[in-house]
Amino acid sequence: MSERYPNAGPYKDRHGRTRWRFRRSGKTIQLPGEPGDDAFEAAYLAAVEGRPARAKPTARITRLPSATAPRSLRAAWRLVPTRLPEWQRLGPASKLRQSRIAEGFLASKVTEEAELLWGDVPVADLRRRHLRTIIAAMSDRPHAARHLLVVIKRMILVALDEEWIDTDPSYKLRHRPEYVGRKAWPESVRQQFEKRWAIGTTPRLAYALGLWLGNRRGDIATLTPKAIEGDKIRIVQRKTGRELVLDITPMLAEVLAAADLSGPTILKTAYGEPFSINSLTGRMADWTKAAGIPPGYTLHGLRKTLGKMLAEGGATTRQIMDTLGHTAIAHAELYSREAEQERLASDGMKAVVKLVASRKT
Numbered sequence: 139m140s141e142r143y144p145n146a147g148p149y150k151d152r153h154g155r156t157r158w159r160f161r162r163s164g165k166t167i168q169l170p171g172e173p174g175d176d177a178f179e180a181a182y183l184a185a186v187e188g189r190p191a192r193a194k195p196t197a198r199i200t201r202l203p204s205a206t207a208p209r210s211l212r213a214a215w216r217l218v219p220t221r222l223p224e225w226q227r228l229g230p231a232s233k234l235r236q237s238r239i240a241e242g243f244l245a246s247k248v249t250e251e252a253e254l255l256w257g258d259v260p261v262a263d264l265r266r267r268h269l270r271t272i273i274a275a276m277s278d279r280p281h282a283a284r285h286l287l288v289v290i291k292r293m294i295l296v297a298l299d300e301e302w303i304d305t306d307p308s309y310k311l312r313h314r315p316e317y318v319g320r321k322a323w324p325e326s327v328r329q330q331f332e333k334r335w336a337i338g339t340t341p342r343l344a345y346a347l348g349l350w351l352g353n354r355r356g357d358i359a360t361l362t363p364k365a366i367e368g369d370k371i372r373i374v375q376r377k378t379g380r381e382l383v384l385d386i387t388p389m390l391a392e393v394l395a396a397a398d399l400s401g402p403t404i405l406k407t408a409y410g411e412p413f414s415i416n417s418l419t420g421r422m423a424d425w426t427k428a429a430g431i432p433p434g435y436t437l438h439g440l441r442k443t444l445g446k447m448l449a450e451g452g453a454t455t456r457q458i459m460d461t462l463g464h465t466a467i468a469h470a471e472l473y474s475r476e477a478e479q480e481r482l483a484s485d486g487m488k489a490v491v492k493l494v495a496s497r498k499t
Contacts, residue, residue, distance in 0.1 A: 143173060143182060143254070144263045160185040162263070179253040186258060209302045211264065212244050212257035214293035221296050231356075231376050240289040261297040266307045273311070287311065321434050322442040323349075334429035338396040341425040344405055344418065348437045350390035352444035352462045353382075355437045359413045363399040375463045382463050445470070449477035 146160045146169060158169040160182060167185045171178040184190065187207045206213045218225055225233070244257030269290065276283035290308060297303045323331075328349075335341040347358045356376040365372045366386070373382045386394065397404065403412040413421065422437050441462065448458050458470040 144248070144259065144265070144268065145186075146182060183254060183258065186254065186260060186263070207258045207260070209260050209262065209297070209300075210258050211261055211290075211293050214261055214296045214300075214302070215240050215244060215257075215289075217296045217300070218292050221299060222292060225292070229377065229379055236285070236289050236292075239285050240293075243286060243289070261294065261302050264294075264307050266311065269308055269311055320436050320439045320442060322446050323435050323439055327431055327435055328443075330431055331426065331429045335425065337393050340405070340408075341421075343393055343397050344422060344425070344437070345440065346390050346393035347405060348422075348440035349444060350387050351384060352441045354441065355418050356415045358437065359403070359405060359415050359418050361404045363401055363404055365404070366394070366399070373463075378463060378465055380463050380465065382460070384461065445473040446476065449473035450480075 143158075143160075145162045146158060148156050148158050151157050156172075158172065158178065160167040160169055162185075167181070169178055169181045169185070173179075187210075206216065228236070244255065246256055248254045248256055248259065269287075273283050273287065276286070287308065294303070294306055294308055298306060331345060332342070335345065344358065347361065348355075351358065351361075351371065351373065353373055353375065354377060357373055360376070361371075361373065367383075369386050369391075370383050371386050373384065374380070375382065394404075398406070405413055405418075407413055407417075419437065423433070426435050427433075445458055445462055448461060453461070455467060455470045455474050458464070458473055459467065462470070464470050
């Protein structure tokens with residue numbers, strides 16, 4: 139069976155010639171020509187959709203944008219908004235982001251050489267090896283792979299509920315097993331960045347907002363001067379809709395005092411315009427590279443850095459939640475447990491050193 143054409147594969151006929159056939163559910167359909175030929179592509183698409191193929195297609199098939207093959211991945215996605223309660227609990231921004239990811243995937247080709255789109259693939263033909271290949275191709279973009287896997291899982295869940303399939307090909311499949319998450323910035327890396335980018339520069343302002351507010355890149359990019367209220371700053375999180383009122387620390391106040399707060403946002407490009415969320419991620423990668431910092435230290439890593447500093451400073455789990463805007467206590471407890479482990483381990487090793495020293499006297 140071919141990876142490029144699921145359920146189809148070549149074979150040798152009795153004359154030794156290579157031919158292609160499509161097999162599914164005990165049925166075999168002969169495919170004319172070779173992959174890439176108009177006749178082959180039309181016959182393969184017809185076989186996937188479960189309809190008869192034209193004997194002699196005279197033109198390339200043109201699919202209407204609204205066309206949906208029965209029981210296909212696109213058909214499953216169209217049922218997601220009405221069939222999945224999990225979808226209804228998402229915020230508008232999350233729904234929009236996942237819809238864009240899903241539509242981009244469904245409109246992409248199964249392979250560069252094939253005409254078949256992922257949206258036309260029957261869910262029953264989706265195999266675990268297909269998903270692993272998709273994820274492997276995105277190994278350099280683990281977060282994008284994770285988001286894509288989320289939307290594909292939604293399609294699979296609908297297909298299971300509709301009884302189009304009996305098993306979940308994505309069961310326990312991880313977007314990147316070796317990935318350990320965004321890294322917190324250690325003090326040495328923070329000092330390196332601060333040495334390269336002085337107060338008054340845009341990189342230093344983005345860094346300070348990310349570190350001392352501890353919020354996501356979208357919240358930082360859209361923050362306006364009106365959010366500053368004396369020694370406080372008000373943030374409405376885009377992801378959760380939660381409103382946070384945070385202290386402006388002396389470290390952040392020093393950077394804000396040197397910034398141009400004439401609007402429209404606190405953080406602006408060289409042209410005086412707001413950063414887009416994606417461009418801000420790319421610019422931070424450029425700024426860390428210019429500072430000689432290895433890849434992996436991101437804006438979200440600064441959010442983790444503040445969480446770690448809060449825990450090490452003795453902040454309670456509830457204080458961490460209300461500073462970072464976490465809605466689940468489990469996220470905040472990760473910081474507390476890590477800090478507590480370090481303190482207990484340090485105290486334990488000091489006890490060992492004391493014991494060894496006492497035996498020598």
